[in-house]
Amino acid sequence: MADAGRTARVVKNAVRSAVTQAAEVALEKVAGLDTPRAPGVPAAKPPKVAEPTKPIEPLPPKPDQTGPDRRTPTGAETLVTRDQVAQQGKFLTTSTGARLRDTDHSLKAGDRGPTLLQDHHLREKITHFDHERIPERVVHARGSGAHGVFVGYGNAKPICRAGFLARGKETPVFVRFSTVLGSRGSADTVRDTRGFATKFYTDEGNFDLVANNIPVFFVQDGIKFPDIVHAGKPHPDREIPQAQSAHDTFWDFVSLHTEAQHHTMWNMSDRGIPRSYRTMEGFGVHTFRTVNQQGETALVKFHWKPKLGVHSLTWEEAQLIGGIDPDFHRRDLADAIESGAYPQWELGVQVFEDTADETFQGIDLLDPTKIVPEELAPVQPIGLLTLTGNTTNFFAETEQIAFHVGNLVPGIDVTNDPLLQTRLFSYVDTQLTRLAGPNFNQIPINRPHAPVNDMFRDGFHQHAVHAGVAPYKPNSLDGGCPFHASGPRDGAFVDVPVRVAESVKERDVPVSFADHFSQVRLFWLSMTPVEKQHIINAYTFELSRCYEQAIRERQLLALARIDPELCAEVATGLGLPAPTAEEALPVVEASPALSQLGQEWPTDGRIIGIVVADDGDLDGVDDLVDAITDHDMVAFVIGPHGGKLSNGTVVQRTFAAGRSVELDAVLVAGCPAPAPDAFPVRDAKADEPLAPLDPRVRLMLEECYRHAKAIGAWGSGIEALAAAGVPVDVTGVVTGTKGSDVLAEVEVLLRSHRVWERTVVG
Ligand code: HEM
Helix, strand or coil: CHHHHHHHHHHHHHHHHHHHHHHHHHHHHHCCCCCCCCCCCCCCCCCCCCCCCCCCCCCCCCCCEECCCCECCCCCECCCCHHHCCCCCCCCECCCCCECCCCCCCCECCCCCCECCCCHHHHHHHHHHHCCCCCCCCCCCCEEEEEEEEEECCCCCCCCCCHHHCCCCEEEEEEEEEECCCCCCCCCCCCCCEEEEEEEEECCEEEEEEEECCCCCCCCCHHHHHHHHHHHCCCCCCCCCCCCCCCHHHHHHHHHCHHHHHHHHHHHCHHHCECCHHHCCEECCCCEEEECCCCCEEEEEEEEEECCCCCECCHHHHHHHHHHCCCHHHHHHHHHHHCCCCCEEEEEEEEEECCCCCEECCEECCCCCCCCCCCCCCCEEEEEEEEEEEECCHHHHHHCCCCCCCCCCCCEECCCCHHHHHHHHHHHHHHHHHCCCCCHHHCHHHCCCCCCCCCCCCCCCCCCCCCCCCCCCCCCCCCCCCCCCCCHHHCCCCCCCCCCCCCCCCCCCCHHHHCCCHHHHHHHHCCCHHHHHHHHHHHHHHHHCCCCHHHHHHHHHHHHCCCHHHHHHHHHHHCCCCCCCCCCCCCCCCCHHHCCCCCCCCCCCCEEEEECCCCCCCCCHHHHHHHHHHCCCEEEEEECCCCECCCCCECCEECCCCCHHHCCEEEECCCCCCCCCCCCCCCCCCCCCCCCCCHHHHHHHHHHHHCCCEEEEECCHHHHHHHCCCCCCCCCEEEECCHHHHHHHHHHHHCCCCCHHHCCCC
16 A cells, blocks of 8 residues: 555656646747737736746736626616626635635545545535536527627607617617527527627616517517427437528428518528628617607617628638637627727618508518518618627626517517517516526626616515515505606606507408518519529528428429529529419519628728748738738738747748638738648648648638638739639739738728629629
8 A cells, every 4th residue: 555655646746747847848938929919818917837826916807808887786886896796816715705725625534535525615616516507598599799888879869769869878788699599509600590689778777679680580470489499490309400490390391481481581691691790780670669758659670780881701611610610700709899899880770650550661560571671761870889898707798698678768669560579578588597587687787777676576596685664556664665757757668558459359460461472582682693692502502401302392382482593593403393483473672772792891800811931021021910900900920830930920820720711801921832731641621732832821712712802912922822723813813012002902802891703603
């Protein structure tokens, strides 16, 4: 026994000394390396290789991070500072504040003996860990959020009395973007609808605009929501596929329940694969009713218009990114905020007269499968949203936020849209389970900034310490408090006294809801040729992933009712005969506003890669990085190895770790010969290393070209283009003698997002 103990000690000491030596070697290697300028810094201060041994004051949060406003559960401001809620003391304690001497070893009967039940610290630590997970959202489980501010323009006053829309009024907000179908850990870039939910912490209470990036919905009546979600979620027997609609149950449902065809077409379009949360539109979908100071009402549809324009990935990019960087959108949002490229959207409204039939030019405003084309009712901007702060703690903020379409403020009310009516029930109901009890609005991220006095009492996790003895009305013991606000003058939310037509109780829909196809055709006809091609490709891909031919044939019948060309192209791809529609196609006007293409937008936050060769012409590369950064874009220097190049330039991506899909444009500053790791055995994406160009760079340039990205080259970089088979005499490929000139031209191209002109649509 004694010998065994000695051996164990010798091994332990040897391991310790090996680790220390390795740490010292690593320390020497990294000494002198600058921190790369790319966003993504993990902590407020870079760590040392050696494990810290002395307690220090807690590190401050990173400058880009913010957190929920520090309010009491009843909405009052507090003097509590961020570090006081952050649990970042010098010493480890129990959850009740007793300092701990050792959290590395459990209390045992001898060092080889059984663990003792009396080890209260072990039990507390493990028990808490065992309960760290909460249920994920039943839909929209995968998401990412940020803090920001909304500023009203004041021009909504004639239609809406909500205080947060007043001119210059600043209201703090939290926004959570999401995908719908996937689990919490699914990839960001799947083809799906995106959520765009905003909580406005207004002086009159929280207002939640729980929107999507698609203006119509799959179903007209909320009672069908579980059906579409069950159809879109993975098959219940094998739990596949994750986070996507390319499977039998989804297409089975939408081909039978044809009111889903409009939303499905949007999903199959480029809207289903956004480039970034920052480049998505948002839509409240339903029609809401607004009320002004005089009590007059209007019907409105809410829109979020991104300042950067609406842009998408290509399908191949989306698939590659799903593997290379499943957190692509989450990272993009956080990186943009960290690097000061604050994303912005204008809130806009389409306004309609509040008529008895609740229609506009024949479009039923209560049907959530219909849009009102912007050409008929322009979107009028009424305020500006800017996202300025990343979360300090994902769970506390993004995971625990609870949106609800019933969180309304005076001036904004709901309509009888049967989808919206169900939503009014669903959100609170699901949050009772997800956030374990009825007090979730007291969680810091949900706390209103307006005073709360709701007479709700008790329940799990009650944070308020209610005074008084009479949480009921009427009472005399608490002096009759709280009183009702007398009306709008006292800031009360007053339900609009909408007349309800005399009717019978029935499970039915209005006749106007029966048109399932005219607006799908409208959307299709509004697309440019390249956008149409993407839609054809998406339908063909998704349907070819369905096992059952009957389902494919049924969906082709639906496509025939939308457009014969679309139907024929998809049918050809599937190897099936194209059916013809039995009824005449609806006659509709295209709405050019639905196309994403044809304009120019700011390039803020766009990522430009600069491919360099260690022994090439590195003069001016640092200046280019500065110029790109000065223009609020992000530069990634892509080199053969990490660290610094011979001129001192810091490399952000190696040929091995970089991939075209994270770039919006690429500049080629040299023709790097195959690097020492350019063999398939060392980097699976490397081809045989043939001079003059590293095969990973060749792949990068080929992909950028195929994905219609702007490419610029000068000096020996032009040889790299030739070696990669990238033609130089086509639109979107810029060559020159000076990097700065080439960058200027590439930046102009980037304003249109991509160079679709060089993509031939047959
Ligand atoms: C009757 C139809 C609908 C029902 C029953 C429903 C239900 C739900 C439920 C249960 C959640 C999870 C909420 C949570 O766990 O906190 C959710 C999330 C969400 N829903 Fe709906 N939904 C419906 C329609 C819609 C529509 C039409 C939109 C868009 C206009 C939408 C946008 C969202 C968004 C953005 C989220 C994520 C909120 C977040 O980020 O936490 N939903 N929905």
